[in-house]
Amino acid sequence: MALNNITLGQFYPAESVVHRLDPRVKIILLIALIVAIFLAQNLLAFVPVVLFLYAAARLSTVPFPMLIKGLKPLRFILILTFVLNVFFLQGETPLLDLGFTVIKKEALITAVHYSLRLVLLVLASSVLTLTTAPIVLTDGLERLLSPLRVIHFPAHEMAMMMSIALRFIPTLLEEADKIMKAQTARGADFESGHLIQRAKAMVPLLVPLFVSAFRRAGDLAMAMEARCYHGGEGRTRLRVLKCERRDYIACAVMALLIAAVVVLSRLY
């Protein structure tokens, strides 16, 4: 069992315009796009959303198969949504007589609508995570949430925790691999048996891993203090996020898109 081939997140490194957008702007754009997807009342209103996503995906230079891969875990939900809607929704116009039931036109349209909505939601968030490194995303979230500090929301602490987690995931994976090999050498068996047996076999892996994680945490806290870490107050940053022209353009396009979706939804 190799643990080291797990890639972190699904970031696709490239130098595209989409990659270079301010992470704050990208997060806001994603939220706006999700709103637009829910605002769309008919299939026609999805057209601008699809066009926007297509353009974003093309500009990002992320290969399409990678984008589509994000849909794979959702395939059962998608099929279920579609099938349930097709068969069980009521409608007036009969479309296809299957003998045991009659598929109605309205039901088919709603089924397509709901499934498409799901697909678009997943694709939209995939574009964000594929084009933004996890650490940059964390940074963007911290900046976006920092106004909430007035109500004592620990934005800085949360971001620091996330970035430390990102830093230590490869280290802990390496360690888990080492412990696993050490335990295998002592006769532990991680790969056979039914589910409960295998879960039990994880105990000799997890206990040392936890102990070492806590020791690491203690060491790291000490090292951070030795380097003058004392919370988010008075802290400056190496990377300062600055909105540039492309960010404003992206926002403008999004505003147009929402307007288009609303108008198209009304037209029908």
Add this chain to the structure above:
Amino acid sequence: MSEAIISVEHVSFAYEEEGREAVRDVTLSIPRGAFHAILGQNGSGKSTLAKLINGLYLPTQGTVTVCGLDTKDDQNTWEIRRRAGMVFQNPDNQLVATIVEEDVAFGLENIGVPTEEMPGRIEKALADVDMLPFAHRAPHTLSGGQKQRVAIAGVLAMRPEAIIFDESTAMLDPRGRKEVMAAVKKLNQEQGITVLWITHFMEEAVNCDRVHVMHDGQIALSGTPEEVFADPDKIRVYRLDAPPMARLAQQLRQAGMPLGQGILTVDEMAKEVCRLCK
């Protein structure tokens, strides 16, 4: 040499949960620009002493002053930690960021260095330890010696006057140890940064200005490396082994070779043997 940059006076320290004193009545003074080593077995109190100097622990008795600042005064804490940086043992557990460059920036961000000033300081610090080509790498892709050099750069960027190395080579392979040792010596010689080198490798102490041997929480022996290692039997009492060349010299002397005193390295041994052969 000039004034003491680190001065430890009659310091004792006990961990709350243990009660036993880990450091007992230690007095130590390190002049500016010096390279001192502290040697000792595991549990001799040498790491505790390091943490006392950096203000991570506060002495139960006595005073520790760094650059004239008392560690007991809360207001001095951050200034002391900036001026006397610390590099720890485990290279994995002291790097905070996911990219080398950002890790070096961590300390600077903490002390509020303006953003415009950061890139220059980071670049210089990385260049000083020959790690500039790795600025954009992820720490987990580096070797142990490289990670430790990044940790040194992180301290260096804060422009410290002294650096305390708490067994910083203990977890490295021989090559990594050599890399780190060389980088530290260069900093000491070229930039005049005071070094306090804590270790249990005897051979790392042979080139420093002064060696302090710690045993059971106390400083048992202090002197130049030549003085401390002159009699391998003496330091064996503290469960330490003199560097291999010092032991060899002793054995040769016992076998009747009239070797001179103060032989600690292979080079010195070779020179002395050549002298005798002439």
